[in-house]
Amino acid sequence: MFARGFRVLRRLSLPVLALVFLAAMLPTPTTAVAASGSKYGDARLDQWSSLTTHNSYADSGALPPRNQSRSISKQLDDGVRGLMIDTYDIAYDAEGNHDVMMCHSTFKCFGTFSGGLITVVEFLKAHPEEVVTIFLENYASRATLTEAVSSVLEGENAKDLLFSPNQYDIDKRNWPRLRDMVSDNRRLVVLQDKWGEDVPVKSGDGSKEYGRLMYTWARTVETLYDYDGRPSGCASRNSNPVGQNPMPGTALTPLFTMNQFDSSVLNPEAKAPGDNGSALKNRIDKDCRPAAGRYPNYVAVNFYEKSDSGSTTPMSVVNELNRNAHVFPPHPALWTVTPNKQFIGQTYETTAPNRCMVRGEDFPDGSGGVMTQRACASPAPSSQQWTVPLPPYDSQNYYWIKAGNGYCLTVPWNLGVPPGNGMQLFWWPCESRWASDNQLWEVMPAEQYGGRRATYFINRWTGKCLTLDPATTGGKAGKVTQDVCPTR
Structure with a gap:
């Protein structure tokens, strides 16, 4: 029968x-x-993983050595959804006019932050279901940084794009579902590490708040990035352990960044293939998932297109994390x-x-x-x-x-x-x-x-x-x- x-x-x-x-x-x-x-199902922001590039802007030059070989625009087209950018308030002409620049220390700059942000905003406008997160290691002043972000949002007619933690009351209700962020068009998430609070980005006359630059260490946990060799273990880079959940005094599950690069090496391009293949997958499975009790939300790498493991690449690893972590209606x-x-x-x-x-x-x-x-x-x-x-x-x-x-x-x-x-x-x-x-x-x-x-x-x-x-x-x-x- x-x-x-x-x-x-x-x-x-x-x-x-x-x-x-x-x-x-x-x-x-x-x-x-x-x-x-549905791409996201019912997953919240903290239940999704994104391929992230370290020093996303640093795609040329020998000193200091570059960390990427492709532009931010190409990275986004290739599926990168997290960008790590260092921002400085730098005089860009002989008259001393200042702008927020993307720099690998003050030794070498790679263009204005406004230009990089415009690239991201234009990508998001062309791809209405995508969400991008920017991590700022920020050395610019509060006024110049918020003005730069505000000017781009206004100039690109994207005033509603910047994520607003207050809109979703995240400290009491946790992160919103990604599909709700898409529906609300709050698809640009920006974190900054300089000020111990979420910084409002307002219109030029101060009458309207567009969203906030969230304080990194109140919203995230993160691994070390100096390993003196192959990235290993899952130790935190600060006092917030990677298994912290929720953040103290809140109902918020922190976003979890796993740094799969060594910032101390002189030739990151030569080292990237070994970091980005089976070593990456093994570290997630054997070190970071047990330590954090969950998969990383942001997998940060140098030269994301390189791997020594054939079909195992940073992108394929992140795609597998999202297949396995799908949240169902x-x-x-x-x-x-x-x-x-x-x-x-x-x-x-x-x-x-x-x-x-x-x-x-x-x-x-x-x-x-x-x-x-x-x-x-x-x-x-x-x-x-x-x-x-x-x-x-x-x-x-x-x-x-x-x-x-x-x-x-x-x-x-x-x-x-x-x-x-x-x-x-x-x-x-x-x-x-x-x-x-x-x-x-x-x-x-x-x-x-x-x-x-x-x-x-x-x-x-x-x-x-x-x-x-x-x-x-x-x-x-x-x-x-x-x-x-x-x-x-």
């Missing part, structure tokens, strides 16, 4: 998600091919798995709260039965308890979902034709003599807005997901079906 043939699938590994109660019950998740959909195929082995549907907390997957009534011939949903019971009866073991044969990292009576969650055979959306599922004897694709499930971790952990389960045969049927949640016993999976 079952599909018996293996289908050869390429498998992509995914780091084990640190779920305290789920670890003993669910298998190590694997990666599925990302489907089309509510969806009927997302489940919470509790310590008492109940599968609770996550979507219906207000319209039909506390609905659990249930081993429903038997078929008349006693061969199995139908899958249903009911109100979750406490203590959990056997009919509401499920485990996720590996079958006794080589299932290629697909899993059973096994009922308390030892039977397996099964997609109906349907005369060998994969059924479509809405098909009610069965519980049926587990097929242990061969691979039965309609009893095999891929286990995928997920996170929802607010930090709630979830899981979705993809059937190997149909490619569809275990679903709490929305149309029948109001009844005493609704259906558990297969349907469209959440999109990443």
Whole structure:
């Protein structure tokens, strides 16, 4: 009665998600091919990762040595979304007129900050779903810096673009969702390290505030950048440990910058390939994720296009972080798995709260039965308890979902034709003599807005997901079906 043939699938590994109660019950998740959909899902700013360039402006010259080989414009086109810029108040002509300049110390400057900022603003205007963060190591005066930012915003007709922490009350409510920042057009995030407060940027006459240059050390944590060799460990560069969360006296999760460069070397271009390949990925997985309890939001590198590890580049590493950290909107195929082995549907907390997957009534011939949903019971009866073991044969990292009576969650055979959306599922004897694709499930971790952990389960045969049927949640016993999976 079952599909018996293996289908050869390429498998992509995914780091084990640190779920305290789920670890003993669910298998190590694997990666599925990302489907089309919202770029950010419900991720907040602190739940997204951006490739960031160190000394983003320093793309030419030998003394001091350059840190990049491509312009800021090219960096943005290539996917860089974080820029580190040093700003100085420098006289630029014989009359002593001053401007804010982008300089690698006062020894060498690379143009005006206004020019660099215009490049960023024009990019954001041309790409209305992108968000860019600028980190300023600032030596300019408050007046000249805020005037430079204000003039660019006014001249580019982008007065609403600068992020405003007060608009979102971030100290009490945490960072906003990226999709809300996009909707509000608050897509330019600027941090400065000179003044111990968020600095308003106002119109020329002072009547309107456009946004704020946020104080770096009240909003972020950051690793060292002097290593005397290959970047390693995850020590903080100041008194804020990288695992600090939230920031003291607030509800704010700090943005986390991981510096993957050594600022003391004389030839950063020669050193960058070794820093940017497998060493980068290994440091995130083995050092910084354990130390911080999360992935870095900003991965800062020199010469981002260089790597000694083939397909592993800073951009590919950041893309993988975002695939794995995708935050999902509510969806009927997302489940919470509790310590008492109940599968609770996550979507219906207000319209039909506390609905659990249930081993429903038997078929008349006693061969199995139908899958249903009911109100979750406490203590959990056997009919509401499920485990996720590996079958006794080589299932290629697909899993059973096994009922308390030892039977397996099964997609109906349907005369060998994969059924479509809405098909009610069965519980049926587990097929242990061969691979039965309609009893095999891929286990995928997920996170929802607010930090709630979830899981979705993809059937190997149909490619569809275990679903709490929305149309029948109001009844005493609704259906558990297969349907469209959440999109990443």
